[in-house]
Amino acid sequence: xxxxxxxxxxxxxxxxxxxxxxxxxxxxxxxxxxxxxxxxxxxxxxxxxxxxxxxxxxxxxxxxxxxxxxxxxxxxxxxxxxxxxxxxxxxxxxxxxxxxxxxxxxxxxxxxxxxxxxxxxxxxxxxxxxxxxxxxxxxxxxxxxxxxxxxxxxxxxxxxxxxxxxxxxxxxxxxxxxxxxxxxxxxxxxxxxxxxxxxxxxxxxxxxxxxxxxxxxxxxxxxxxxxxxxxxxxxxxxxxxxxxxxxxxxxxxxxxxxxxxxxxxxxxxxxxxxxxxxxxxxxxxxxxxxxxxxxxxxxxxxxxxxxxxxxxx
Numbered sequence: 001x002x003x004x005x006x007x008x009x010x011x012x013x014x015x016x017x018x019x020x021x022x023x024x025x026x027x028x029x030x031x032x033x034x035x036x037x038x039x040x041x042x043x044x045x046x047x048x049x050x051x052x053x054x055x056x057x058x059x060x061x062x063x064x065x066x067x068x069x070x071x072x073x074x075x076x077x078x079x080x081x082x083x084x085x086x087x088x089x090x091x092x093x094x095x096x097x098x099x100x101x102x103x104x105x106x107x108x109x110x111x112x113x114x115x116x117x118x119x120x121x122x123x124x125x126x127x128x129x130x131x132x133x134x135x136x137x138x139x140x141x142x143x144x145x146x147x148x149x150x151x152x153x154x155x156x157x158x159x160x161x162x163x164x165x166x167x168x169x170x171x172x173x174x175x176x177x178x179x180x181x182x183x184x185x186x187x188x189x190x191x192x193x194x195x196x197x198x199x200x201x202x203x204x205x206x207x208x209x210x211x212x213x214x215x216x217x218x219x220x221x222x223x224x225x226x227x228x229x230x231x232x233x234x235x236x237x238x239x240x241x242x243x244x245x246x247x248x249x250x251x252x253x254x255x256x257x258x259x260x261x262x263x264x265x266x267x268x269x270x271x272x273x274x275x276x277x278x279x280x281x282x283x284x285x286x287x288x289x290x291x292x293x294x295x296x297x298x299x300x301x302x303x304x305x306x307x308x309x310x311x312x313x
Contacts, residue, residue: 001041001042001043001044001079001082001083001086001093001094001095001096002026002029002041002042002043002044002096002097002098003044003075003078003079003082003095003097003098004016004026004043004044004045004046004052004098005044005045005046005047005049005066005067005070005075005078006046006047006070006075006098006099007046007047007070007071007223007236008047008099010176010177010238011175011176011177011178011180011181014047014048014051015098015099015175016048016052016098016099017048017051017052017055018175018181019199020101020102020184020185020188021188021192024055025098025099025101025175026043026052026055026056026098026101028101028102029096029098029101030059030062032102032103032104032105032108033094033096033108035105036105036106036108036109036112037109038094038108038112039061040061040062040063040089041061041062041063042063042064042065042082042085042086043056043062043063043064043065043082043098044064044065044066044067044078044079044081044082045064045065045066045067045070046066046067046068046070046071046078047070047071047226049064049066052064063085065081065082065085066081067081070226071223071226071227071232071233071236072227072229072232073146073147074147074148074149075097075149075150076144076146076147076148076149076150076152076153077146077147079095079141079150080141080142080144080146083138083141083142084142086135086138087135087138090135091134091135092112092132092133092134092135093132093133093135094108094111094112094130094131094132094133095129095130095131095133095150096108096129096130097129097130097174099174099175099176100128100129100130100170100171100173100174100175101175101184102170102173102184102187102188102191103121103128103129103130103168103170103171104168104170106168107121107166107168107170107171108130110164110166111130111131111132111164112132114132114162114164116161116162117133117134117136117137117159118131118132118133118134118137118154118159118160118161118162119131119132119161119162119163119164120132120161120162120163120164121163121164121165121166121168121171122163122164122165122166122171123165123166123167123168123169123171123172124169124172126172127161127163128171128172128174129171129174130171131150131161133154137154137157137159140153140157141153141154141157144156144157169187170187170191173187178201181199182199185199194308198300198304198307198308199300200296200297200300202292202293202296203215204218204285204288204289204292206285208254208255209254210250210254212251212254212255213251213281213285215289216237217247217251218282218285218286218289219237220233220234220237220239220244220247221259221260221274221278221282222282222286223236223237224260224272224273224274225273225274225279225282228271228272228273229271229272230244230245230260230262230271230272233272248260255277255281257275257277257278258275258277258278259274259275259277259278259281260272260273260274260275260278261273261274261275
């Protein structure tokens with residue numbers, strides 16, 4: 001199972017489909033799983049689900065399930081969405097997060113051969129991903145309360161992890177930020193004995209009399225639109241509620257119209273939603289961002305396609 005429903009909030013770009021070694025994070029994981037004899041593969045989508053569906057169209061032995069509450073829930077809740085698709089299909093399975101894309105096939109094989117109910121790889125004394133689980137754990141995991149971590153849910157069922165020492169640094173390489181992404185690219189170049197690639201990082205900012213709209217603001221409003229809550233959007237963006245409202249209020253003063261409207265109280269607990277003007281502005285900015293990124297990639301390819309950094313030992 002590959003949980004790929006996260007918000008990629010610290011990366012600034014959608015991680016599962018980021019370029020990596022001539023393919024993408026998801027492609028790298030799928031290739032490794034096939035090389036290790038792992039299948040079928042269940043991918044849990046959330047943010048940008050349509051892009052994943054289009055990217056993987058026609059892939060054999062790949063099953064997609066959507067977590068509609070991805071903006072409000074944790075990774076374990078996405079895992080729970082995918083578990084029913086594994087029942088009856090395997091005796092043991094892996095949980096391989098999409099942002100840890102480069103474990104070696106031998107690591108996956110050894111994890112699946114491990115006799116423990118729950119095994120995880122360890123490199124240099126540090127625990128990493130993916131995790132291997134016995135299929136008998138599917139039912140207790142489905143019965144666990146939502147909102148837990150996988151480790152906590154297993155501990156509640158009396159199952160503790162067994163550590164498997166591996167010579168595979170990639171089990172620790174979790175790409176959360178642009179800096180992590182750069183380290184991942186460098187690691188892959190070292191592992192494959194190729195030169196390190198350069199990659200462009202595009203930053204979009206719109207100005208009025210002062211900075212008005214940037215990628216963080218676009219992403220924040222996209223999250224509000226997706227989950228109907230400023231609180232959840234703040235959590236996904238790792239910013240405080242006060243900071244968010246300060247930025248929204250400053251933008252509204254410059255624009256001359258409201259971006260958000262709040263709904264308070266009631267049985268549903270209230271929430272926030274974009275105004276019609278805010279939604280129109282967001283969609284324009286999002287479309288501009290996509291076109292700029294595509295244009296940036298083309299220009300970069302034109303001028304730097306044959307340009308690499310020296311191989312590092």
